[in-house]
Amino acid sequence: MDNGATPARTAPAAVIVAIDGPSGTGKSSTSKAVAAQLGLSYLDTGAQYRAMTWWMITNGVDVSDPAAVATAAGKPMLVSGTDPAAPTITVDGADASGPIRTQEVTSKVSAVSAVPEVRTVVTELQRSIASAAGKGIVVEGRDIGTTVLPDADVKVFLTASPEARAARRSGELKGKEATDVAATKDALAKRDAADSGRKTSPLAKAGDAVEVDTTDLTLQQVIECVVTLVEEKRAAR
Numbered sequence: 001m002d003n004g005a006t007p008a009r010t011a012p013a014a015v016i017v018a019i020d021g022p023s024g025t026g027k028s029s030t031s032k033a034v035a036a037q038l039g040l041s042y043l044d045t046g047a048q049y050r051a052m053t054w055w056m057i058t059n060g061v062d063v064s065d066p067a068a069v070a071t072a073a074g075k076p077m078l079v080s081g082t083d084p085a086a087p088t089i090t091v092d093g094a095d096a097s098g099p100i101r102t103q104e105v106t107s108k109v110s111a112v113s114a115v116p117e118v119r120t121v122v123t124e125l126q127r128s129i130a131s132a133a134g135k136g137i138v139v140e141g142r143d144i145g146t147t148v149l150p151d152a153d154v155k156v157f158l159t160a161s162p163e164a165r166a167a168r169r170s171g172e173l174k175g176k177e178a179t180d181v182a183a184t185k186d187a188l189a190k191r192d193a194a195d196s197g198r199k200t201s202p203l204a205k206a207g208d209a210v211e212v213d214t215t216d217l218t219l220q221q222v223i224e225c226v227v228t229l230v231e232e233k234r235a236a237r
């Protein structure tokens with residue numbers, strides 16, 4: 001600009017970050033912290049599938065019957081709040097953040113989320129939330145980089161050894177439900193097998209995702225790694 005005028009400042013383009021991986025690899029903790037640090041929105045897509053499952057259970061839908069689940073898939077109204085400091089999820093206006101974390105929902109969510117009609121409804125919702133996030137968003141789940149947001153700017157696939165994941169989860173559950181590491185490891189393995197083995201958008205690493213093994217990393221190190229990937233991407237634009 002050579003006319004002496006101050007160049008107009010343009011807002012940085014929205015950045016879309018997809019974080020996928022098996023259960024207990026640190027997706028939620030990492031995604032929330034990265035979003036908060038970078039001023040982005042945050043979406044927990046697992047919470048949406050859990051909310052759908054909770055609605056099915058409380059409305060008497062037989063979750064072992066894919067046809068019944070498919071018929072009901074469009075009925076609940078799911079709303080996700082995307083503030084990383086206080087993410088929320090409501091179903092038909094009711095706060096579902098507590099009920100979706102019960103053992104019953106955890107044991108049934110893989111069956112419900114395997115039903116293609118459920119995935120169609122939830123995927124559409126996820127895309128509309130991502131496209132409305134003005135500054136950008138960190139979206140975590142199982143199929144974000146492969147299916148929901150295949151054009152995401154940054155894709156990360158988190159992994160960790162089964163032992164590390166079970167130990168992390170057992171630590172969380174102490175005094176509440178199960179505390180047995182072996183049982184937790186078993187339950188995680190079962191859920192991962194179901195999530196990876198389903199036909200429609202299974203848990204998978206996108207070809208262009210950066211894989212980060214978090215087994216021997218602290219949560220802070222994982223957060224820094226993802227923040228760096230996002231900053232590098234922004235700098236290269």
Ligand SMILES: Nc1ncnc2c1ncn2[C@@H]1O[C@H](COP(=O)(O)OP(=O)(O)OP(=O)(O)O)[C@@H](O)[C@H]1O
Nearest residue numbers: 022023024025026027028029168172214217218219
């Ligand atoms: N790198 C890490 N080192 C140690 N503990 C960690 C690390 N990352 C996450 N954790 C802890 O592990 C537990 C599981 O993490 P988190 O809920 O973020 O995983 P997740 O991948 O989102 O799991 P899920 O898919 O089941 O929701 C939490 O208690 C979290 O604090």
Ligand SMILES: Nc1ccn([C@H]2C[C@H](O)[C@@H](COP(=O)(O)O)O2)c(=O)n1
Nearest residue numbers: 045046047049109113141142143195
């Ligand atoms: N994008 C996603 C996110 C989650 N799911 C399913 C599979 C998980 O077992 C379940 C609960 O997720 P979590 O809260 O453990 O992250 O939801 C999926 O199919 N696709």
